[in-house]
Amino acid sequence: MGTDVRQDGHSGEEATLFVARRVDPGYEEQFEVWARAILRAAADHPGNLGTGLLRPAGPGDPWHLLLHFQDAESFQAWQDSPARAACFAKADGHHVEVARRELLGMEGWFATTAAGARRTPAPRWKMAIASTLAIAPLTTTANFYLTPHLATLPVLARSLILAPLISTLMTYLALPVATRLLRRWLFPN
Known part of the structure; x- marks a missing residue:
């Protein structure tokens, strides 16, 4: 064990x-x-x-x-x-x-992906890079497509709409994809 x-x-x-x-x-x-x-x-x-x-x-x-x-x-x-x-x-x-x-910390997030489930956690600096690569397209897309429609709302209301949306997409879509694509770099044999 x-x-x-x-x-x-x-x-x-x-x-x-x-x-x-x-x-x-x-x-x-x-x-x-x-x-x-x-x-x-x-x-x-x-x-x-x-x-x-x-x-x-x-x-x-x-x-x-x-x-x-x-x-x-x-x-x-x-x-x-x-x-x-x-x-x-x-x-x-x-x-x-x-x-x-x-x-x-972030180690737990990476452990939930198929690529990370059976491996030793990646170094934190690699997790930070992988997370950035996963979240950058989400925030860019949200800023380009959603922010103009939310511009009349107060900043707090916009954040309360965007944060859970981006967090959910990060958890269930972007991070698993990024981890799968970067698995050899994140978790070398």
């Missing part, structure tokens, strides 16, 4: 837990019910910013659970919570953790 736990003074940064679990053949349905229950419990926990479940890439490959928290303190509170303990008390024993990574 691999562990990448960092405790190097990055307090206040977002914390992401990325866990791989191997499921016994024939128990996939039961595991998915359990996984969705623990992710729901985590989503209800204070400081949670989102969860995700990635199905196996192929037969015998592990399932991946993703839990994202606003900071290391929220993440630790989840780890120590009665809700988490109750979920594990209901585990049926037909799945086992095979990998676990606890990541801080």
Whole structure:
């Protein structure tokens, strides 16, 4: 089992837990019910910013659970919570953790992409370049096409419209594409 736990003074940064679990053949349905229950419990926990479940890439490959928290303190509170303990008390024993990574800051964002899921996090300077390459076309397009239509709105209102739009496109479109295109540079063998 691999562990990448960092405790190097990055307090206040977002914390992401990325866990791989191997499921016994024939128990996939039961595991998915359990996984969705623990992710729901985590989503209800204070400081949670989102969860995700990635199905196996192929037969015998592990399932991946993703839990994202606003900071290391929220993440630790989840780890120590009665809700988490109750979920594990209901585990049926037909799945086992095979990998676990606890990541801080941008590392967690890159770990959620297919290219980053099974690799050591890229150096932060590479993540910053990849993020810039992903977000630049989004902000340019938004400024060119949307800003003229929003020009009569106050700056705060424009920001409240553009920020979630760009953030969503960055998370689900631009960053996965940039990470896939730059995977050999971001995650060299």
